[in-house]
Amino acid sequence: MNANRWAIDIDRDDITQARLVEEAREPLAPGQVRVHLDSYAMTANNITYAVFGQPAGLFGNDQGYWDFFSEPGAPGRLPVWGFATVTESAVEGVAAGERFYGYYPMASDAVLTVGKAGPGGFTDVTPRRTTLPPIYNQYQRIEALEGYRAADHDYWPVFRPLFLTGWLIADQFADEGDYGADQILIASASSKTAIGLGFTLKQRPEPRPETVGLTSAANVEALAAQGIYDRVISYDQIMTLNAAAPAALVDMAGNGAVTRVVHSHFGNNLMASIVVGKSHWDAQADVEGLPGPQRQGFFAPGRSQKRIADWGGAAFGAKIAEAWTAFMDVAPRLAAIDTRKGGEAALAAYREMLSGAADPRKGIVVVP
Template sequence: MDRWQLAIVRDDIARAEIADLPERAPAEGEVEVAIDLVALTANNITYAALGEKTPFLGPDAGYWDFFSDRDEPGRLPVWGFATVTRSVADGIVEGERFYGYWPLASHAVLTAGNVRDSGFSEATPRRAALPAPYNQYTRLAALGDHRDSDHDWWPIYRPLFLTGWLIADQFADEGDFGAATVIVSGASSKTALGFAQAMKARGQGPRLVALASSRSAGFTADTGLYDQVVDYGAINTIAAEGKVAMVDFAGNPAATRAVHERFGDNLAVDMKVGITHWDAERGGAPLPGPRPIGFFAPGRMQKRSADWGAQGLRERSEAAWLDFMPTARRLTAIDRRVGAEAALAAYRDAVAGRVDPRAGLLIEP
């Protein structure tokens, strides 16, 4: 298929199919892009799980709102690169390449606002109320920390590393919440690896305990980023002196309850980041210890932009990313899939939790 898009049932993300993407000539101020290279990670499953509605994006917004109207199937947001194929926007020409947030599809039409040397902002009215970092599209030549040799790792890790780095930055800013031990749930996820790397880069800091399934425990231990790896079923065996913090990249309610019951008031913070266990049952009795809080990367970026200035944030994050690249290469083998059917199969594998944690899934639409 020359033009296709992944269509997901909004309230049942395991149901998806490839659908035709009708061709539409861009109107004044719009650009059409051909999507070149995107990644599919556990983070994208969190987007799908929070597609209908999430307080992270606003009182009545979800991740489906980026690329589909409310009466349409969900369109999965992914990160990566695309090339302009048609442009009716001043300052953007055919053949230019951009990094940003795209639907999992062969093509997309975007409304280009605030066109500048570094890129443009997506100005479709539906997206105006959504967080600004998701609406920024950067010219490839303007990415200060992009290296041709690292190109394949950008879609896989760049947005996820930034989130992990920002979480580690908040821990440093908050004195690690007084915790001597940080429990990391979903420790094999790409975002968790970025967090662990950033925590270790600080030097002396809290002890990092990874929670991992039997399937991912070997890989998690081999990363060398954690001080201890514990199976989800052995949370009661974790020994920790003083306060404990939890960073939850998995959204596994059973693990959350086990940690809260094990540590109670000694649990200083339970920070929620991802929901890879999207199909787990939720609810039940109130949790002992602190009420879980959410982490939202755009909010932290806004704070650090105010603290350091946009240029200061950019310089710090770019330096941290370049420091992380040897780790990304060491931990992740590229698994490249080409075409619509391969993209659908990769999505189904990701939803079902069948992706090898050592693999970085790339899609060439």
């Protein structure tokens, strides 16, 4: 195995089957760049990408997350968020040595096809990617990242995509008048997306709905101490909540058992039920015949595109940067960076996250 060039292949139909492979160094075509990944994060969000690797209707076509970095019929390459340095360039406007934040395959190196290169970065225009959500195809120069501070570098891949998702969910709640809810229940409350949502909701001026973090009994005390939510309770305490107070549920992990308890307890007083992720990929769905509202999915790229259309790209970026900078002031106390190095460690990190054994109080950063 060439220690400098590796990738992880995942069976598209069985995401538990993953293996470390040597990656061949193919010559670049005109308009392409080769990058070496400096670091990337492994989070529950990546497991959601794997679960929806096959077409699932998210993108409005017959594509899924595997289509970003592998051709149909080839093993899946899991998308990850991170930083990379250009090692070879066959395109004007992007030079070797430049560093970019963006969406990469779980590998040591990647080849990208550059389009629309400018001072801020470029868009990947690999044909199979042009019909996928554009937010995933943008690569930003570190110098052009709004809200970037060197001290926060390792927290970008760990928290940035998840915080953005949480912020967008909070924005949708504000846009929808909180769906008429007096309390917002956030399941898998120790997840990083949930923390981003809870943090953003708590920044709103009163009056606002109470935020209730739902987590396992073992996590309640530590999570409550972080002050992200107004209240934190365990899953077995859901029935103690006031069922007469209109509520909304945000389910970060697609856990059908928790969803059923909440729907059954609140019935028609549950004003909205939003499912965001599927990190509990092997949990029994158990969502047929639920009382209360129909569950609705939340798709962050779609919400981003709406707000960019509403506000313009510059205003959207400025709002995110302001919220992100405020969040970065508290992020170090929420999660410690856990650095893993090399291909074997990368494969182990994926398996750890897939098994549900990863510690939510840590942010796994892989350094290829």
